[in-house]
Amino acid sequence: MKKIKIGIIGAGKIAERLHLPSYKETKKAEVIAICDIIKKKAERLAKMFNIPKVYTDYKKMIKEADIDAVSVCTPNYLHCPITVFAAQKKKHVLVEKxxxxxxxxxxxxxxxxxxxxxxxxxEQTQRFDPAHEVFRDLVQSGVLGKIVAVRGKLGHSGPEFWSDDSPWFFNRKKSGGGVTMDVGIHILDLIRFVTGKDVDTVAATMNNLVKKKIKLEDNVEAVLKFKDGTMGVFETSWSTSPYEVTVQVYGEKGKAIVSQANFDPQRIRAWKVDPKNPYNTVKEIKVKIPKKSRHINPCVYFVNCILKKQKPFIDGVEGMKSMAVILAAIKSAKIGRFEKVKI
Ligand SMILES: NC(=O)c1ccc[n+]([C@@H]2O[C@H](COP(=O)([O-])OP(=O)(O)OC[C@H]3O[C@@H](n4cnc5c(N)ncnc54)[C@H](O)[C@@H]3O)[C@@H](O)[C@H]2O)c1
Structure with missing residues (x-):
């Protein structure tokens, strides 16, 4: 069986915690090269994950390492130039959010x-959480009736608690912005994934409330108007501890919540209203959450898409549709009014 040969670009936290362990979960791929401008970071992960080739120049790695695909795990401002270079050299690309x-x-x-x-x-991680996959099925099954409103929050204590040597997260030129770019994209993309709906306009307010040493927003509240009239809210924060991701969906026949905030092992709760007494009575909808994503993980899914020559459900266009809302939210906070999502 032909194995897909992978090169990792950026030997930081997400490569160590997600990409490298994830590729290990399939026999259909092998990571044969890793690159970081800081050689000892690349060498460290090469040793940990048994990767034969180490580079400090991604162009050299792409040209010389005999790889089929790359995982782009660098700071945000490099996602575009690295993707473009890799694609021009006929390499498939899995790019981080x-x-x-x-x-x-x-x-x-x-x-x-x-x-x-x-x-x-x-690589929109939230779409591969088995609870989110099941929650999406529930919402899109129609059991909640017409979806009227959706509310989502994703927050954590900030990038400095994720990676202690990555100041680029707080450098606007390298990150593109604060919590909105870093975490807002996760929750907004998850809202789009769960509802299957596209956002028309957004109005956001952003502030720096806690991390006074940085010049970027650390908290955001935003209102969404979807193309079909559905209403929504998203919140994102670099001062929420512990980590939280919650989505609530309100339909005309019921409501549902998926959350990792309250340490409830069930994570999903859903109720159908009693049409005879909608004011007071509900019936719980039981939901079973599998242990693993149906795609195993994003990296294995990427490898399978390459082998099957199949378009990923989170391809460039889909990724851009979510990012377009984030960019419109940032603009709206600047101008102080609703901003149309433009692609
Ligand atoms: N999907 C998720 O849940 C998730 C979580 C965290 C981070 N991320 C994303 O992953 C990306 C990396 O984040 P991280 O936390 O791993 O950051 P990090 O700072 O830990 O790692 C980035 C690495 O890229 C290296 N690098 C910088 N310029 C380079 C270049 N020109 N060539 C090769 N390597 C270069 C840095 O030296 C560093 O080791 C970001 O885009 C971030 O938004 C995603």
Whole structure:
């Protein structure tokens, strides 16, 4: 069986915690090269994960390492140039969130991958949480009736508690912004995934409330108007401890919540209203959550998409649709009114 040969670009936290352990879960792929501008970071992970080739220049790795695909795990501002270079050299690309810093960059990534007939997948982790997969099925099954409103929150204590040597998260030129770019994209993409709906306009307010040493927003509240009229809210924060991800969906026949905030092992609660007494009576809908994602994990799914020549459900266009809302939210906070989501 042909194995897909992977090169990792960026030997930081997400490579160590997600990409490298995830590729290990399939026999259909092997990571044969790793690159970081800081050689000892690449060497450390190469040793930990048994990777034969180490590079400090991603262009050299892509040209020389005999790989089929790359995982782009670098700071955000490099997602576009690395994707473009890799695609031009006919390598499939799995790029970390946020996909890129602007619509122009994202279109460039999509076009170059299309032209070179390589897969472009955006690593939106939340879509691979088995609770989120089941929650989406429930919401889209119609059991809650017409969806009227959705509310989502994703927050944690900030990037400095995730990776203690990554100051780039707080450098606007390298990150593209504060918590909105870093965490807001997770919850907004999850809302889109769960509802299957596209956002038309957004109004956001952003503030720096806790991390006074940085010049970026650490808390955001935003109102969403979907194209079909559904209403929504998303919140994101770098001062929520412990980590929380919650989505609530309100339908005309019931409501449901998925959460990792209250340490409830069930995680999903859903209720159907009694049509005879909707004011007071509900019936719980029981939901079973499997231990693993139906796709195993994002990296295994990426490998399977390459082997099957299949478009990922979170491809460049889908990634760009979520990022377009985030970029519109940032603009709306600046101008102080609703902003149309433009692609
Ligand atoms: N999906 C998720 O849940 C999730 C979680 C955390 C981070 N991320 C994303 O992953 C990406 C990396 O984040 P991280 O937390 O691993 O950051 P990090 O700082 O730990 O790692 C980034 C690495 O890239 C290296 N690097 C910088 N420039 C490079 C270049 N030109 N060539 C090769 N390597 C280079 C850095 O030296 C560093 O080791 C970001 O885009 C971030 O948003 C995603």
């Amino acid at each position: 946020p996909m890129a810093l602007s619509i122009r960059e994202m279109k460039k990534m999509i076009n170059v991958c299309k032209k070179n007939k390589v897969i472009l997948m955006v």
